[in-house]
Amino acid sequence: MSLISENVIPGNHGKIFETNAKELEDLELIKNAALRVDGVEKVIIDADTYPKQFTVQTSKLVEVISIENEINKTGFHAIPKSIFPL
Numbered sequence: 860m861s862l863i864s865e866n867v868i869p870g871n872h873g874k875i876f877e878t879n880a881k882e883l884e885d886l887e888l889i890k891n892a893a894l895r896v897d898g899v900e901k902v903i904i905d906a907d908t909y910p911k912q913f914t915v916q917t918s919k920l921v922e923v924i925s926i927e928n929e930i931n932k933t934g935f936h937a938i939p940k941s942i943f944p945l
Contacts, residue, residue, distance in 0.1 A: 865922060866923060867915055867916075869917050869920060871916060873915055873917075874914065874915055874923065875913070875939070876912065878913065879935055883906060886906060886911060889902075889937070892929045892933050893913070896926050896929050897921070898918055898919040898921040901916040
């Protein structure tokens with residue numbers, strides 16, 4: 860494990876997560892849950908992919924596990940995929 864794989868690095872790079880949510884309302888629920896995590900600045904939903912994806916951008920170093928735990932409370936999963944290309 861590394862700093863990049865276990866954390867979301869601040870800035871516009873972000874980290875892409877996949878989710879098992881399918882409906883737009885569920886994706887909004889996930890977005891709101893992620894925004895409750897301290898340091899999460901922006902959540903961009905990509906509803907046109909399968910499985911559905913969202914990108915989390917932060918203003919400070921945020922642990923991936925804290926985002927996963929907050930989203931798990933909604934009944935859905937968040938699985939980190941990769942970072943934005945630089």
